[in-house]
Amino acid sequence: KNQVEQSPQSLIILEGKNCTLQCNYTVSPFSNLRWYKQDTGRGPVSLTIMTFSENTKSNRRYTATLDADTKQSSLHITASQLSDSASYICVVSAYGGSQGNLIFGKGTKLSVKP
Amino acid sequence: DARVTQTPRHKVTEMGQEVTMRCQPILGHNTVFWYRQTMMQGLELLAYFRNRAPLDDSGMPKDRFSAEMPDATLATLKIQPSEPRDSAVYFCASGLSLADSYEQYFGPGTRLTVT
Numbered sequence: 001k002n003q004v005e006q007s008p009q010s011l012i013i014l015e016g017k018n019c020t021l022q023c024n025y026t027v028s029p030f031s032n033l034r035w036y037k038q039d040t041g042r043g044p045v046s047l048t049i050m051t052f053s054e055n056t057k058s059n060r061r062y063t064a065t066l067d068a069d070t071k072q073s074s075l076h077i078t079a080s081q082l083s084d085s086a087s088y089i090c091v092v093s094a095y096g097g098s099q100g101n102l103i104f105g106k107g108t109k110l111s112v113k114p
Numbered sequence: 115d116a117r118v119t120q121t122p123r124h125k126v127t128e129m130g131q132e133v134t135m136r137c138q139p140i141l142g143h144n145t146v147f148w149y150r151q152t153m154m155q156g157l158e159l160l161a162y163f164r165n166r167a168p169l170d171d172s173g174m175p176k177d178r179f180s181a182e183m184p185d186a187t188l189a190t191l192k193i194q195p196s197e198p199r200d201s202a203v204y205f206c207a208s209g210l211s212l213a214d215s216y217e218q219y220f221g222p223g224t225r226l227t228v229t
Binding site: 042043044045046049089091102104105106107 | 118155156157158159205207217218219220221222223
């Protein structure tokens with residue numbers, strides 16, 4: 001069964017600290033993996049999209065890694081800011097050209113405290 | 115600054131009433147998605163369209179939900195009759211499908227409460 005599991009469910013860190021969010025998936029055949037950031041009361045915003053051949057992708061203070069062999073991805077946030085407080089959702093797309101084959105994780109809720 | 119717009123932003127209705135949610139995708143985008151988000155289930159894909167044609171609505175309860183794209187600038191999601199379990203935030207997203215890994219841009223969502 002295609003599944004995406006994220007950990008931890010929630011996380012509290014102090015401003016300025018780094019953190020890493022995990023995403024494990026069992027989706028096959030794999031097409032791509034996305035990380036979204038969702039602020040409270042808003043729609044998700046894409047941070048990265050990674051295909052099979054990409055191991056690391058950075059977007060400002062966000063760095064996503066992908067290990068297609070172990071079917072794991074991580075999102076590392078460097079020097080966290082209060083504005084990083086949000087839910088981070090991992091989404092995996094199954095190959096086949098159909099964008100309906102999107103499997104969503106339940107998200108990690110990150111709180112950055114001053 | 116192109117954005118996906120959704121109306122209404124909030125809707126409170128009584129069980130049994132019809133609810134219609136509207137979405138205006140970003141001009142030029144050819145793919146539109148409808149999602150539902152709840153605390154328990156997270157984000158779920160309900161339906162999506164490419165070039166206005168429905169490609170997948172397997173995530174949608176067919177007996178009460180319907181999704182249409184009357185034209186390229188408007189997508190609608192209708193619930194009739196609504197039930198309390200439909201209470202959720204409904205998101206529309208659009209994208210330009212040139213490859214399998216294209217971006218989706220989400221609207222602000224419609225928060226639906228069915229009492």
